[in-house]
Amino acid sequence: MFEATRINHKNLSRQNMFRLLLGGMTALLILPVILVLGTLIYKGAPVISFEFLFANPTNGMTAGGIFPALLGTILLVIVALLASVPLGVAAAIYLSEYAPDNWFTRAINIAIINLAGVPSIVHALFGLGAFVIFFRFGTSILAASLTLAIMTLPVVIVATRESLQAVPMAFREACWNMGATRWQTIRRIVLPNAVTGILTGVILEVSRTAGETAPIMFTGAVFFLPFLPQGVFDQTMALSLHLFVVSTQVPEMPEAVPYGVALVLIALVLLMNSVSIALRMYLRGKKKW
Amino acid sequence: MLATKQQQADNKMMAISTTDLSLWYGTFQALFDIKLDIKQGIITSMIGPSGCGKSTFLRTMNRINERLDYVRISGKVDVMGQNIFAPEVEILQVRKQVGMVFQRPNPLPISIRDNILFGHNIHSAGKTGKSEEGEIVESALQQVLLWDKVKDRLDHKATALSLEEQQKLCIARLLPVKPSVLLMDEPCSALDPKGTEAVEELLWDLRGKYTILIVTHNMAQARRASEECIFMLMGKVIEHRETGEMFLTPQHQETADYIEGRYG
Ligand SMILES: Nc1ncnc2c1ncn2[C@@H]1O[C@H](COP(=O)(O)OP(=O)(O)OP(=O)(O)O)[C@@H](O)[C@H]1O
Ligand SMILES: [Mg+2]
Numbered sequence: 001m002f003e004a005t006r007i008n009h010k011n012l013s014r015q016n017m018f019r020l021l022l023g024g025m026t027a028l029l030i031l032p033v034i035l036v037l038g039t040l041i042y043k044g045a046p047v048i049s050f051e052f053l054f055a056n057p058t059n060g061m062t063a064g065g066i067f068p069a070l071l072g073t074i075l076l077v078i079v080a081l082l083a084s085v086p087l088g089v090a091a092a093i094y095l096s097e098y099a100p101d102n103w104f105t106r107a108i109n110i111a112i113i114n115l116a117g118v119p120s121i122v123h124a125l126f127g128l129g130a131f132v133i134f135f136r137f138g139t140s141i142l143a144a145s146l147t148l149a150i151m152t153l154p155v156v157i158v159a160t161r162e163s164l165q166a167v168p169m170a171f172r173e174a175c176w177n178m179g180a181t182r183w184q185t186i187r188r189i190v191l192p193n194a195v196t197g198i199l200t201g202v203i204l205e206v207s208r209t210a211g212e213t214a215p216i217m218f219t220g221a222v223f224f225l226p227f228l229p230q231g232v233f234d235q236t237m238a239l240s241l242h243l244f245v246v247s248t249q250v251p252e253m254p255e256a257v258p259y260g261v262a263l264v265l266i267a268l269v270l271l272m273n274s275v276s277i278a279l280r281m282y283l284r285g286k287k288k289w
Numbered sequence: 290m291l292a293t294k295q296q297q298a299d300n301k302m303m304a305i306s307t308t309d310l311s312l313w314y315g316t317f318q319a320l321f322d323i324k325l326d327i328k329q330g331i332i333t334s335m336i337g338p339s340g341c342g343k344s345t346f347l348r349t350m351n352r353i354n355e356r357l358d359y360v361r362i363s364g365k366v367d368v369m370g371q372n373i374f375a376p377e378v379e380i381l382q383v384r385k386q387v388g389m390v391f392q393r394p395n396p397l398p399i400s401i402r403d404n405i406l407f408g409h410n411i412h413s414a415g416k417t418g419k420s421e422e423g424e425i426v427e428s429a430l431q432q433v434l435l436w437d438k439v440k441d442r443l444d445h446k447a448t449a450l451s452l453e454e455q456q457k458l459c460i461a462r463l464l465p466v467k468p469s470v471l472l473m474d475e476p477c478s479a480l481d482p483k484g485t486e487a488v489e490e491l492l493w494d495l496r497g498k499y500t501i502l503i504v505t506h507n508m509a510q511a512r513r514a515s516e517e518c519i520f521m522l523m524g525k526v527i528e529h530r531e532t533g534e535m536f537l538t539p540q541h542q543e544t545a546d547y548i549e550g551r552y553g
Binding site for chain 2: 171173188
């Protein structure tokens with residue numbers, strides 16, 4: 001009565017076939033990632049040392065360390081975060097909590113999503129025109145960071161809006177029906193429940209800009225600087241640009257150096273991502289509804 | 290002159306009094322010339338088939354409907370003798386006076402204590418002292434017969450309570466701001482029979498202190514738990530009488546049909 005029929009056999013073997021196929025595809029996907037990371041570590045790890053991380057480059061950048069570039073990238077990301085997060089979060093709050101649901105709001109939302117697809121070189125030119133020239137910031141950390149900020153603004157807005165919209169409507173209605181203003185509702189209920197998503201989403205998105213080269217190349221990052229930046233109006237070195245330079249612009253560069261730089265850059269991005277993921281797991285454990 | 294005086298005196302007795310209240314969602318008319326006088330301090334139930342406008346009526350009483358920009362309202366609504374559509378009226382005050390309880394219990398994702406204090410805090414100017422807060426929480430929870438059950442876990446998330454407890458909490462959190470009217474939109478339909486019974490019991494407890502208007506699909510509940518009953522159909526009030534009378538000798542054929550379960 002319960003023996004497998006021919007149809008069962010056919011269905012089961014088909015199911016196994018697809019499992020294999022899909023699993024194989026996944027493996028194919030993971031393979032390049034492992035190869036890239038493996039190569040980087042294999043070739044780059046030998047040059048990584050305390051000196052490599054914390055000393056200035058010497059000998060036409062073929063020796064010494066990459067500290068100015070490492071510090072520069074961290075500074076660029078931090079200043080970009082400081083600019084894009086308040087602006088993006090505020091805009092997202094307005095769009096999702098205050099703006100009426102009409103064609104105009106929808107048009108703005110679509111525009112924001114499309115803005116995220118604008119190539120970074122276009123942002124670079126915008127940054128050059130707007131911050132370097134028009135606002136007279138010169139090529140500086142400030143101009144480069146603002147360019148990065150403009151570039152990440154759309155994704156910051158989208159990430160924030162999604163976190164806000166994940167807070168159930170019923171909570172807002174409960175508040176409004178008790179006579180809470182929109183702001184009281186946002187401040188006391190919506191934001192506290194969305195802050196995890198906002199924080200982590202934002203860190204994740206902005207940390208990606210650590211690897212950007214084009215937007216900072218014309219606006220604030222330079223090939224080589226014999227001293228560390230003293231303020232936001234100084235130029236700076238940056239890891240991404242440095243990687244480009246040591247890979248293509250310097251003759252007789254030891255092969256391991258570019259790999260070392262790339263490894264540090266990836267490690268930095270991964271570090272920021274894991275902070276954001278850890279934060280998310282920690283905060284999610286505390287929330288319940 | 291004398292007649293109007295008399296009328297005003299009558300209106301004073303009414304918790305809710307509407308005249309020619311009509312409401313449109315865009316071009317769709319959901320309420321038609323509603324004329325209702327709901328007495329202070331008693332429990333009034335509202336019955337009627339799905340889509341007849343019961344929730345719409347409730348949501349008009351605390352002016353929450355106006356959030357939707359396609360809603361248009363005409364007519365007059367007095368709550369405790371005051372026109373809630375008068376230009377000088379602040380919507381936030383209306384919502385404070387007219388509390389709303391929903392079908393699905395919707396406690397806020399904060400502690401039990403903070404749920405109770407939420408309404409109080411948003412309507413008070415400065416910080417409230419710890420001991421006063423404690424009194425507010427205890428008194429509200431006492432009123433909904435929940436104090437003994439939760440007094441040892443006031444800091445727990447309210448969302449972890451059982452549905453019945455959540456619904457009681459949703460009623461309790463309205464009380465600290467001293468509302469005059471409590472609107473309840475099918476407050477028991479997410480609860481099991483035991484929870485339903487407990488909430489009904491609570492309604493009788495709150496009776497007198499607050500005017501209660503409860504929407505229900507449960508005929509037996511309307512009978513058990515209310516003193517007056519309103520029957521609505523297609524956006525109109527068909528009948529509004531003392532509950533016992535209405536169920537025994539309905540004056541309209543539609544009411545009789547509905548009560549006997551012939552539609553809705
Ligand atoms: N936000 C809205 N926009 C447009 N139409 C609405 C809206 N809310 C309700 N309606 C319509 O108004 C009518 C009355 O709805 P309402 O929710 O008041 O009915 P109800 O009596 O509460 O029904 P139920 O017993 O199912 O809860 C329905 O036809 C409904 O489709
Ligand atoms: Mg309803």
